[in-house]
Amino acid sequence: MLLMFYLLFTGPQGSEGCSLENHGQRTVITAYTGESVLLPCYCTDTNSTPETFTWEKENGNSRTTITLSAEYKDRVQLFNSHSPGNLSLLISNLTEEDGGVYKCDAGGSGHTFISLTVKGCALDDSEISIRARLGESVLLPCYCSELRAKPKRFTWKIIKSSSEMILIDIHQERDRVQLFNSHSPGNLSLLISHLTEEDGGWYSCEADGSGPKDINLTIEGAVVKSPSTESPQQNSDSSVNYIYICAAVGASLLLMVLGGVFYWRYRVAVCESLL
Template identity: 60%
Template structure:
């Protein structure tokens, strides 16, 4: 028995040859085990599971009886028999690797006007489910509604982002509105499904926009870096003005020389500490409410 593995959506060739490729068998058939007590069912391209998906590929060799199956599905997995009357038969076991979704779900936060990617992946990027849909939960009807990409609500705002990976089923939503918030489902039918909760908030205020990146900064090292930068700036200004001492604008040149260097930097650091403390606690109080 020959063992062959393939992925859903691909094509596969089940080999069957006469020892002499120029001979033509009197009659032969391809069959598949129907998994109900070793009963073999004849494969036909005219009906059933294999309609318009199978064809014989013999080229210019009458003795080549190989069978090509395209648009593979997980249901194509099984044992196949190439039966040549009065000449024998061969068995082929075909395994189709289908899509198994990664993760059970996640929560994503985004802001209005921006874009967000709702992730949905097969564990094997080469696999692709036979069929899948993106759904959104409708609270008014308590039902899951399919997201039609062509409707007014989503037109030109949503698209599937798979690149060159058939197993990437992710959905990109752009120009977000608060109405886009809610529960989403990536439903890959027999391959499973995952839930994603999307929360969409209004645009960041100035305080939030400043506080958000600053909260991640180490407070004391940030102040130290600020002092160093201020020293450099003041030193440059001081020497620049000193070099212009012979200019007509002497009053301006004398101004920075009169600045007490260390106290100026110290006051600036204290001022920055106060600003950062206010921003940090404002942001923290908002998160607690």
Template identity: 50%
Template sequence: MGSDIQWECQYRDRVQLVNGHSPGNVSLLISHLAEEDGGDYQCSVEGAHLIIRLTVKGCPLENRGEVLNITAHAGGSALLPCYCPDLHTKVKTFRWKKQNRSTHKQEEISSESGQYRDRVQMFNGHSPGNLSLLISHLTEEDGGDYICAVEGSRLTIKLTVKGCTLENRGEVLNIAAHAGGSVLLPCYCTDQHTTPEEFSWKKDNKDTWEEISSESGQYRARVQLVNGHSPGNVSLLISHLTEEDGGDYQCSVEGAHLIIRLTVKGKTLTQFSFITNFKSYNETYLHR
């Protein structure tokens, strides 16, 4: 019926008799179970025998053999699900890999690997059967096929990371505003949940594009980005407008451009003539 359990290295430091308080109870406790522990066990007491058939459930991956499609946004996070039907199942070995589009080889993923350094997180510390992978600060390069491999079974997840497609890209928008007021120069991704990896605002200054910031001289403390609530909205607000602010502005997002031609209308003088008490007066009014 098999080997004497007390001599098996397989059970070293994992088996315990529970007859300390009840000498007639010779039940056997096996800890840290593995699938290899499954099988028939025989308890023999003074010529009588009892057979116990133990089945140890491993981790037949949920959705194994399937391809799951997940879409996320650049700058956000994505949870790639991979788990055992019983989340209490302890898995001996598992791996996450990604298919390299250039070499077509599968590269192992860890928080120490270059592309994913400090951006990936596992959840099996609290639920040993939950092997899901969380990727943060997503980039478009993170898109592709991911493989969760557990004890011979595997699950493939196709991750699509949406970048910023610039609204009105390649166009020229005309905007008019008044001196002393404010103007919003619109520039945003078609999906405003997307966080652009990089963007810039520049103004055409005699055939040279100069970058705009709240620290630059002409715009000091007068410009503000409005993307606090919508990361894909990188519109520029300019306050306390002057006529010198007029001109061509360029919003650049990940290689795409939008030109905004701003016209700032100044204040004009209008002269009125009128007669009162037989005297002629001229008065000048300032208006926009």
């Protein structure tokens, strides 16, 4: 639904008229979803007051003005609280539907046009594959082509099968899962810490009906530990094995010594018998 509104101001009778700045001209403005924008319209003498003025928004080939509804009263307001000659319009929390051509008409004092373009969030829908190790952290990238654009809504899901998708509740999983968009509203990337084998699979990022952005996450096995990081049980097993080896070597040496003694006595007995 396009934003349509009608704003009427009636100044005091007998006040001097307003000569509108940039009369008949068009101003081009680009903004992004979620931001605020000021549509400028003001008298050359900011202390002067037009008898009446209206703001209109074009609707295709026609221009329609309607009373400002409750749906938009929290987002749209005049910017003339300190200057009666400032007729500018402030629109907050922009949506793509707010884009279009606006006309500020001050009656016989003139009119001006503002062409507003509102850029929304569009995702790169190419599939990517990421590998990460068990216990580590991984960043699943998902961001709008316009990083300043804030989507109305977006979701992260885990794809279990062609018919089953599980919605990721960021608040419930906040100890391990968090968004990576603290400095850019268009960055919807997901950071997962302390990876488990269950974290592997396909993930889907969707924003305002754009996308989805699908990511295949593969969890590799645990990192091989160095000898210095062996557990106490492993160290104990190594010590037992060392003792067994030493005992076996000692027994072999003892057998060799006893064999030598018996052989020497045998040779002595043979020599005595010959004498």
